Amino acid sequence: VDGGRAPFETSSILLALGVFGLLIGMAGAGVRMRGRPTVLFGIWACCMLLAAIFPTDDSPDIETVDGWIHQFAGVGILVLLSFAGLAAAPRLTESPAWRPVVGIVRLLSICAAFLAVAYVVTRVVQFDPDLLAVFGGIDIGGALQRLVFGFDIGVIAALAVHLVRVSWSALRNWGDGQTSLPSPPCP
Numbered sequence: 191v192d193g194g195r196a197p198f199e200t201s202s203i204l205l206a207l208g209v210f211g212l213l214i215g216m217a218g219a220g221v222r223m224r225g226r227p228t229v230l231f232g233i234w235a236c237c238m239l240l241a242a243i244f245p246t247d248d249s250p251d252i253e254t255v256d257g258w259i260h261q262f263a264g265v266g267i268l269v270l271l272s273f274a275g276l277a278a279a280p281r282l283t284e285s286p287a288w289r290p291v292v293g294i295v296r297l298l299s300i301c302a303a304f305l306a307v308a309y310v311v312t313r314v315v316q317f318d319p320d321l322l323a324v325f326g327g328i329d330i331g332g333a334l335q336r337l338v339f340g341f342d343i344g345v346i347a348a349l350a351v352h353l354v355r356v357s358w359s360a361l362r363n364w365g366d367g368q369t370s371l372p373s374p375p376c377p
Contacts (some may be wrong), residue, residue: 195245202242206235209346215353221288222281230274234342237266268306268335268365271342275299287359291352295345302341309334 199264209231216223240263247257275295282288282295314329 192348202238205343205346206238206242208350209235209238212346212353213226215357216349219287219353221278221285221357223278227274227278227281230270230277233266234270234274237263241332242268264335267342268309268338271345272299272303275302275345288302288352291348294348298341298344300343302338305334305338305341307340314342334373 213223213228213231241260244256244259246260246264248255252258252261262319267341276299279296279299282292309331312329312334315329316330
């Protein structure tokens with residue numbers, strides 16, 4: 191979209207930095223995120239940075255190194271956050287304070303994964319354009335990409351909001367002289 195590159199780049203960079211901040215905050219809140227969840231979230235954030243730094247080609251075909259980097263980063267964006275959310279869920283259940291968000295993280299991650307698979311299925315059209323008739327002549331790939339991204343952002347937002355709730359409760363109790371972290375109230 192004309193004029194869309196700058197907002198995409200800015201939001202991608204900020205989202206990636208936010209994910210790194212989220213990981214640091216969750217570790218500080220006592221969530222055991224080392225290993226697979228952190229690696230997957232970290233690589234996803236790096237893919238966001240790469241997609242922002244290396245723009246896609248303005249043609250139907252990939253013609254430049256920048257375009258190829260953007261495409262491979264896009265694959266990471268579509269796939270990795272689903273796995274990251276699913277890998278984080280068991281770690282979140284280890285802490286009573288984080289259990290209320292586990293179901294949301296799992297549901298959003300599974301939805302993103304199913305939409306990513308649906309997107310890959312729609313890309314078969316690139317090999318045989320006649321298959322576009324299966325989808326009523328409409329290429330729904332762009333809509334599916336955005337839906338996956340929306341669910342990915344939902345996972346990040348759910349974790350971030352819950353981190354704020356857990357941290358706010360801990361700060362309030364710390365101000366009252368308590369030393370242990372209480373469980374936040376369930377929504």
